[in-house]
Structures are given as structure tokens and as C-alpha cells.
Amino acid sequence: MEKPRSWSKVAGILLAALSLPLSAAKPYCPKWMDGDFHIANNHLWRGIEVSDGLVMTSSLSVHDPGNHIRFGLWGGTNTSGDYKEFNQFLELRWKRFKLAFWDTYNFSPGATYNNREFFNYSAATTGRFLDAIMTYHCGASFPLQLQASTILFGRDRDEENRKNRYSSYVYAEYPLLARQDWHIAVGCGGTFTLRASDDRSTFYSDRPGVIHVELRVGYRLPLTASYTLPLHATAVWNPVCDRAFFQVGAQLLSF
Numbered sequence: 536m537e538k539p540r541s542w543s544k545v546a547g548i549l550l551a552a553l554s555l556p557l558s559a560a561k562p563y564c565p566k567w568m569d570g571d572f573h574i575a576n577n578h579l580w581r582g583i584e585v586s587d588g589l590v591m592t593s594s595l596s597v598h599d600p601g602n603h604i605r606f607g608l609w610g611g612t613n614t615s616g617d618y619k620e621f622n623q624f625l626e627l628r629w630k631r632f633k634l635a636f637w638d639t640y641n642f643s644p645g646a647t648y649n650n651r652e653f654f655n656y657s658a659a660t661t662g663r664f665l666d667a668i669m670t671y672h673c674g675a676s677f678p679l680q681l682q683a684s685t686i687l688f689g690r691d692r693d694e695e696n697r698k699n700r701y702s703s704y705v706y707a708e709y710p711l712l713a714r715q716d717w718h719i720a721v722g723c724g725g726t727f728t729l730r731a732s733d734d735r736s737t738f739y740s741d742r743p744g745v746i747h748v749e750l751r752v753g754y755r756l757p758l759t760a761s762y763t764l765p766l767h768a769t770a771v772w773n774p775v776c777d778r779a780f781f782q783v784g785a786q787l788l789s790f
Contacts, residue, residue: 564790569607570595575784578611578618581704581724581739582747582773584780585641586611586618596624603628618643621653633670639663639689648690659696664689664738678713682706685729691738693730701729702738706747718753726775744775765789 564570572593578585591614596607605626612619623638640663642650649655649662656663668684685703693700706724713719724747726737735742753767765786772779 567600568595568597568790570788570790571786572788573784573786575782577780577782578613579769579771579780579782581706581726582771582776582778583739584778585620586613586643588613588615588618590618617645631672631674633668635668635670637666637668639666658688658699659692661689664691678710680708682708682724686738693732694734694736698730700732700734700737703727703729704739704746708749716755716757718751720749720751722749722751723747724749740773740775742775746773746775748772748774 570593573591575590575592577587578590578592590611592609592611594607594609596605598605605624605628607624607626609622609624610620618641620639620641620643622640624635626633626635628634640653642653642662644650646662649660652660652662655661664686665688666684666686668682671681673679673681683703683705685701686699687701688699691700691702692698704724704726706722708720708722710718710720723745725743725745726739727743728735728737737743739746749769749771751767751769753765756764756766758764767782767784769782769784770779771782
């Protein structure tokens with residue numbers, strides 16, 4: 536039986552989060568530390584709806600003075616408690632390139648994999664996966680962003696749970712409009728595996744193909760002279776899985 540939603544609790548969370556940046560003085564933050572807090576009506580990732588309901592995500596990271604090396608933590612949950620995720624990441628930047636390694640651990644209560652052993656790093660039984668992501672920005676004159684990633688370790692296994700599939704994901708995104716207050720971008724991504732096998736499934740779908748077509752519209756809503764609320768609306772289509780999703784959200788805090 537589905538648990539009844541406490542809308543008064545949801546409204547309280549939203550009111551408190553929205554009023555905090557407007558009423559409180561901005562706290563001191565070291566230049567080597569960054570963080571943010573987001574809310575949305577779901578959590579979308581590479582053509583997949585990871586969670587629905589009111590989702591809250593946040594991150595905290597530290598970096599060197601030149602922002603070439605960054606280590607951070609990322610967490611997500613929803614108000615119903617059936618989505619819980621805690622990730623660790625490392626980023627290396629050089630000119631227009633960024634190489635990132637994400638150690639992702641989704642320990643939601645309804646998971647069909649091992650969601651009770653955070654420190655389990657056994658390839659056959661772990662509930663986490665390690666994703667290596669290379670991103671390249673083409674530059675201001677042609678602001679195309681290219682991304683390629685491969686799951687190197689974890690719960691990306693073949694049907695016999697003997698070997699890693701090395702599921703890969705490639706994505707391209709281009710901004711159609713980029714102003715101070717408005718931002719509109721389109722993107723397209725697909726998946727395949729690096730390991731040759733009769734099994735055509737990937738971590739993201741039951742076969743290779745286009746799994747992520749995206750249209751994203753962002754607007755920076757000025758609320759006071761010193762605070763602007765970034766809002767966004769995103770439509771995602773997944774042709775391989777025959778799914779489509781719509782998301783609205785806001786970045787309530789950033790430092």
C-alpha cells in the first residue's frame with residue numbers, strides 16, 4: 536500500500552528552503568569549496584527516471600586554487616524515502632578537457648541488487664559502479680559539449696555475473712540560446728557496450744541505441760537585488776526504452 540504523502544511537510548520544506556537565501560546573510564565560504572542544493576519533481580539521468588516525487592539533491596566539493604583537481608560528494612533523496620543515493624567523485628581538468636570518476640551508490644530500499652554494504656568492492660556482489668567520464672568543450676565560438684563515459688567496475692555485469700559489460704554512453708549538447716537570464720540547450724546521447732557478446736543489453740537499456748534526447752530551458756528568476764533563483768524545465772525522450780519524462784526544478788542554494 537502506498538504511503539500517504541504529507542503535503543504539509545513538503546510545503547514546509549519548500550518554504551524554509553526558499554526563505555533561507557532571502558532572509559539570511561550569505562555565510563563565508565572558502566574559495567576552495569563549492570556546494571549546491573536542488574529540488575525537482577524527479578531525478579533524470581541518461582534517459583532514465585531514477586526517482587519520481589519531490590527529489591532533493593546536493594553536492595559538496597573541494598578543489599585546488601587553479602580548479603584543476605576536485606574531490607566531491609553528491610547525495611540525493613526524495614520525500615517518500617524510497618530513493619537514497621550517495622556518490623563520491625574525482626575530477627581532473629586540463630584546458631577544455633575534464634576527466635571525472637564517479638563512484639555511484641544507490642541504496643534505495645527497493646533496489647534489486649546489494650544495497651546494504653557500502654564498503655563492498657567485490658565486482659560480483661557490490662551494489663555500486665565506477666563510471667569514467669571524459670568531457671570536452673569546443674570553445675566559446677562553437678559551444679558544443681561532447682561527453683563519453685564507460686562503466687569500469689561494479690554492477691554492470693553480464694547475464695551470468697562473470698564479466699563486466701563496459702557499458703558506454705556518448706552525449707553531445709549544444710546551447711541554442713545563452714543569455715544572462717535565459718538558457719536553452721538540446722542534447723542527444725546513446726549507449727553501447729565495449730565487450731563483444733551475444734547479450735546486447737547495456738546498463739541503460741536492453742539493446743544499444745539512442746536513449747537520451749533532451750530539450751532544457753533555464754531561467755534565472757530575480758527575487759531580490761542580491762538573490763536570483765535558477766529555474767529549469769527539461770523534456771527527455773528515450774527512443775530505445777519507449778519512454779519520455781518531464782522535469783521542473785530549481786537550484787535553491789549555491790556557494
